[in-house]
Amino acid sequence: MKDVDLHIKALGVKGDGIANIDFGKVFVPFTVPGDVVRVSLEKSKDRVRRAKVLSILEAGTERIESACRHFTKCGGCSVQQLTNSSYQSWKQNIVYQALKRKNIDTSVLKNLIPGNPHTRRRIRVSALRLAKETVIGFRERGSRRVIALEECPVMVKEILGILPQLREFISQTLKVGESGEIAITYTHTGLDITLFLPKEPSLANRERLALFAETHDVSRINWNSFPSKFEQAAEPIVTRRVVTMEFGGVAVKIPPNAFVQPTAQGEKIIREKITEVIGKAKRIVELFAGCGALALPLASRGHHVSAFDLAENHIAALSLAARSNGIGERVRVQTRNLHRRPLLGSEFDKVDAVILDPPRGGAAEQATHLAASEVPVIAYVSCDPQSFASDAKVLIAGGYNLINVMPFDQFLWSSHVELIGIFEKINA
Known part of the structure; x- marks a missing residue:
């Protein structure tokens, strides 16, 4: 051309x-x-x-000058070349346009809460063994090529620091041309690493991983063999310390490669906003509850919480943490696919507030049934303004007012935006 x-x-x-x-x-x-x-x-x-x-x-x-030498090659970031004020205006506009396209009142949109470099505590990178080298990093934009990360201003330094050592292990494990993925979470007790590799772990691999964990002070290393890729199938190979996250002061023993908010700042913003909105609500339902980042702190404050999630190991971790922290009588859990089996209107009877934090695609089926309920307050946490706006339109049509939308930058230098939307039932 x-x-x-x-x-x-x-x-x-x-x-x-x-x-x-x-x-x-x-x-x-x-x-x-x-x-x-x-x-x-x-x-x-x-x-x-x-x-x-x-x-x-x-x-x-x-x-302005970009913050990283890999920018324009690495697909992890799309916007580093903007001045800070222009960048924040652009991110704010992403949410504004999503609401506007659905004819939702944009006056409810609050100012973006900015994010910070070196705060991303959960990442997933690609690994590729080549003839002359092994590369670990994010894929190039629009390509299968893996960019070898030498620096990253997004992730926490503890994760960045372990990548060279993992590169050496991968080079001894994969054959030339083989590839895999590595998920790493920086927890309150150290690094939790899950390897997604195209083979079962051999005895030699297990021994080398044990030495690796000891040498580099890694809390746990898990292995998930392709082609299954089922997140819950990861086998803990080495566990040197119990892998724990603290959610609002409540300790939770999380499963391998568990979902946690990408940044500690983002988790804190969500928890504080939810706590403020919930107020004195006694009976709370949390949908897509994960390991209990919201349910457990709320229960510790005296609320009664019913928590639902598809991931059985996440729900099990939530339940165990509730019992271990002496709040088991205030927490009820259920493993449930909320896309296929959403809670129906009658299941929201006598519920004072609902919290939902669905995956990126939103919660269309659940929003339809929630819209028909009489729950006074809904707090909707979303990482996708488009799917949020679609679900918000359904809730508004069902008799809810969207009171405010608070965006915050949990995905620095990318086009993704986290937000919290607060809904109140009209005449509730």
């Missing part, structure tokens, strides 16, 4: 610069409004015209 010069006019919700040419919009990654760039137009695969920057002819006033 031919090279053309473009003037970037705006920034899209995915972080790409937008320019206009004769046949419509062109999306140009890693640019900022005001940039004049020479680009190579790419072939359109999905009716969306994209271009690759060849050179920056004139830099826009909103452009």
Whole structure:
């Protein structure tokens, strides 16, 4: 395709610069409004015209140096080239546009709470054994190529620091051409590492992992063999310390590769906002409860919580923690697929508040039944403004007011935004 010069006019919700040419919009990654760039137009695969920057002819006033040498190659970050104020405005606008597209009152949107570098405590990276080297990192944008991470301003330093040692282990474990993934969580008792590799662990692998954990002070190492990829199937190979997270002062022994909020700051923001909104509500239902990051602190404050989640090992960890911390009588748990078996209207009778924190795709089926309930207050935690807005529209149609939406930047330099939406039943 031919090279053309473009003037970037705006920034899209995915972080790409937008320019206009004769046949419509062109999306140009890693640019900022005001940039004049020479680009190579790419072939359109999905009716969306994209271009690759060849050179920056004139830099826009909103452009700054990126925070990482891997930026534009590593697919982990999409926007590091913006000034801080422009970056925060862009993130705020992602939520604003999601609400606007569903004709939801945007005046309820609060200002974005900013995030901080080196706070990401849960990551999942790719590993690839090549003939001359082994690489561990995130994949290049739009590619299967793995970018070897030498630095990362997003993740906590404890995780970044273990990657070179893991690279050495992977090089001795995989054959040339083989690949896998590594999930790492930095917990209150140290690193919890889960290897997703295309083979069963041999005796030699087990022995080397035991030495690895001892040498590098890793709390636990788990192994999940491809092609199953079932998260709950991970086998703990080495456990040097009980892997524990503390949620609002309540200790929980979490399973391998457990879901936790990506940052401690984000978890704290969610917990404090939920506690404020719940107030004196006595009976609470939490949907998609995970290991109890919200349910357990609420129960410790005297609330009665019924917690539901699909992951059996997460619910088991929640239940054990409730009993171990002396709040078992205030916590009821159930393993349940809320997409296939959502709670029905009658199951919300006598419930004072509902909390839900669904996966990225939202909770369409559950929102329909929740909208028909008379629950006075709903606190909806979401990592996707689009699915949140869709579910919010259903709740509003069912007689709820969306009181406020509080976004916060838990996914630094990416197009993802975490938010909390608070709903109140009209005339409840």
